[in-house]
Amino acid sequence: MARLEGRVAIVTGAAQGIGWHYARAMAEEGAKVAIADVLDCGPGADRIARAVQGATVVPHCCDVSDQDQAAGLVKATMDRFGRLDVLVNNAAVFASLAPKRIEEIDVEEWDRVMAVNLRGVFLCARAAVPVMRAQGGGKIINIASDTPLKGVPMMLHYVSSKGGVIGLTRALARELGDDNIAVNALCPGLTLSEGVAATLESRADNLARVRGARALKRDQVPEDLVGAMLFLASSDSDFVTGQSIVVNGGDSLH
Numbered sequence: 187m188a189r190l191e192g193r194v195a196i197v198t199g200a201a202q203g204i205g206w207h208y209a210r211a212m213a214e215e216g217a218k219v220a221i222a223d224v225l226d227c228g229p230g231a232d233r234i235a236r237a238v239q240g241a242t243v244v245p246h247c248c249d250v251s252d253q254d255q256a257a258g259l260v261k262a263t264m265d266r267f268g269r270l271d272v273l274v275n276n277a278a279v280f281a282s283l284a285p286k287r288i289e290e291i292d293v294e295e296w297d298r299v300m301a302v303n304l305r306g307v308f309l310c311a312r313a314a315v316p317v318m319r320a321q322g323g324g325k326i327i328n329i330a331s332d333t334p335l336k337g338v339p340m341m342l343h344y345v346s347s348k349g350g351v352i353g354l355t356r357a358l359a360r361e362l363g364d365d366n367i368a369v370n371a372l373c374p375g376l377t378l379s380e381g382v383a384a385t386l387e388s389r390a391d392n393l394a395r396v397r398g399a400r401a402l403k404r405d406q407v408p409e410d411l412v413g414a415m416l417f418l419a420s421s422d423s424d425f426v427t428g429q430s431i432v433v434n435g436g437d438s439l440h
């Protein structure tokens with residue numbers, strides 16, 4: 187049997203990029219998937235439906251930084267599917283960010299990155315927890331990054347937001363253990379997502395540096411993250427919570 191048969195998942199920020207790969211893999215494993223994004227959600231859903239025959243994938247336009255929209259996302263998923271087993275908090279301001287020194291980051295940009303990358307995780311989890319608790323359990327998977335673990339410079343807002351995601355994951359895992367809700371973080375290394383690939387020229391030096399620092403010396407692609415995602419989403423990880431799983435080809439060792 188497929189590993190996620192009968193499960194219902196939400197993947198935020200999944201109209202494109204790595205989130206789309208997570209959603210497709212979960213649909214392939216039998217899950218019904220709601221994909222939420224600020225982009226026109228239609229194309230993302232169509233792509234997944236085309237890629238996975240018989241997939242049930244529902245697009246939902248949602249700005250995760252808005253509490254009403256985050257609550258609406260969970261409600262719409264419940265109205266449609268009647269349950270929620272897995273929440274993947276993947277939406278973030280990332281690929282569009284240019285490297286900047288601390289003095290060049292203005293307060294508006296700092297606040298926007300924090301609002302989406304950290305508050306969005308809080309808001310979506312807050313909306314999902316009562317539903318999962320009432321069901322007797324669930325899984326929350328927060329997409330962090332290896333950048334706070336390595337102390338990557340020139341993206342202070344982004345790196346700080348992802349460090350916050352790791353802290354939130356650990357604290358929430360302890361808070362929700364009695365509800366049988368597992369909370370884990372997945373920390374990708376620099377990955378050739380669509381957004382990264384679109385700015386390949388300006389990132390060439392950085393990609394080469396990261397490639398050279400890895401134990402496994404090649405570029406990371408979205409497919410490299412799918413196995414860890416399915417592990418965290420499925421019953422294979424039922425006794426795993428509060429962890430940060432680093433998938434970066436051995437760039438940093440923990």
Ligand SMILES: NC(=O)c1ccc[n+]([C@@H]2O[C@H](COP(=O)([O-])OP(=O)(O)OC[C@H]3O[C@@H](n4cnc5c(N)ncnc54)[C@H](O)[C@@H]3O)[C@@H](O)[C@H]2O)c1
Nearest residue numbers: 199203204223224249250277278280281331376377379381
């Ligand atoms: N690509 C990498 O190198 C890398 C490395 C480590 C971590 N990550 C993380 O993995 C995730 C996906 O990365 P990616 O490269 O596909 O990023 P991306 O920037 O290409 O995609 C992020 C997605 O989130 C959506 N989004 C942005 N703001 C939103 C909002 N307010 N509400 C809902 N959706 C919103 C975007 O429209 C986009 O589809 C992100 O959390 C990112 O921080 C990426």
